[in-house]
């Protein structure tokens with residue numbers, strides 16, 4: 001537990017005019033304060049996905065209504081009821097489910113369903129733009145405008161899965177991927193003389209070395225960077241040309257782009273392999289990465305997963321281990337990259353399909369979810385999984401800070417959520 005149980009300074013009654021840190025002057029206790037904070041965080045995550053869905057022309061009035069209602073519930077003197085605040089968390093999970101589904105459908109409609117793609121990792125010779133973030137529409141518009149310019153476009157972090165979408169991969173300008181999860185960008189961008197486009201959250205305040213070649217999109221604004229309006233990427237392309245270009249470095253390969261259809265086309269084979277004991281278990285290992293040294297858990301965990309298990313992954317947490325060659329089980333790849341964090345919806349749809357395939361309930365499937373969280377999108381995804389009734393998940397290595405003992409007790413008793421310990425012990429717990 002932290003030094004203070006809660007912090008709220010949203011009304012003028014607050015203690016000494018500074019903040020309520022033990023209990024609210026209004027009577028709000030620490031657990032309801034933390035649940036309200038959690039709700040606000042989940043709303044932020046949902047809003048990011050909702051924003052991108054709206055950019056693609058789709059929206060859901062029920063989601064918009066929920067966002068308003070949930071925010072209202074966090075106002076002063078409205079809701080002091082812990083069970084209802086937990087229920088609102090689960091409702092947020094439902095709203096996020098709807099938004100992720102809507103966004104995925106829009107992505108598929110516009111760019112086709114992803115197919116596995118082998119991506120060159122590392123710089124190639126020539127003028128370059130590095131695109132980071134999650135916004136596929138921004139990438140598409142940029143790729144269109146780069147046609148015929150000789151400028152190469154590289155994905156970074158959560159943009160990697162873009163290579164799997166046929167209607168994005170068709171652009172010659174889409175050259176490869178550079179770097180790993182979002183937090184390597186200060187060094188990576190300083191070291192590569194490319195123009196950089198930050199399309200969503202997870203863009204860092206730039207170092208002076210590259211601030212003048214960093215561009216962002218509408219709501220994304222960081223000191224020193226130029227904001228692109230109306231998808232006109234002319235200044236980014238001009239900057240890339242002016243910089244002269246990257247020097248080729250040794251490239252490796254990464255595989256991404258496993259859409260639901262690709263995996264389901266393997267369903268009969270997967271069923272046979274599971275029934276014959278050749279596939280023992282599926283692990284969904286992913287979420288959002290942070291520079292915290294404890295995050296090395298994820299690489300160690302994947303390295304120690306036995307060879308008769310399949311690893312599904314998504315979000316930027318995959319960069320902890322997606323360079324590993326895990327091979328295959330009779331043609332079924334052992335490492336399957338489902339995409340961005342919002343593609344958690346694909347993992348959910350896949351789990352539902354596996355339930356049908358094996359005529360089992362969700363929690364009886366041989367599937368373990370091990371998730372890391374960094375920011376508010378991950379909070380929304382966690383609540384989506386809880387809303388769907390998924391139990392027995394592992395979460396770590398750092399628990400969400402809004403969890404106090406009361407909340408953790410609920411997560412453990414109702415959902416059997418387990419904080420991660422170390423890979424060896426956790427695998428033993430899971431596999432027996």
Ligand code: FSO
Pocket residue numbers: 134157158182201202287288289315316317340341342373374375376377378
């Ligand atoms: Fe990661 Fe950032 Fe996408 Fe997050 S790049 S950290 S919570 O946005 O969701 O996977």
Ligand code: SF4
Pocket residue numbers: 008009010011012013014015019020023024025026027028075076077
């Ligand atoms: Fe304190 Fe309650 Fe006001 Fe928050 S809403 S500042 S807890 S009195």
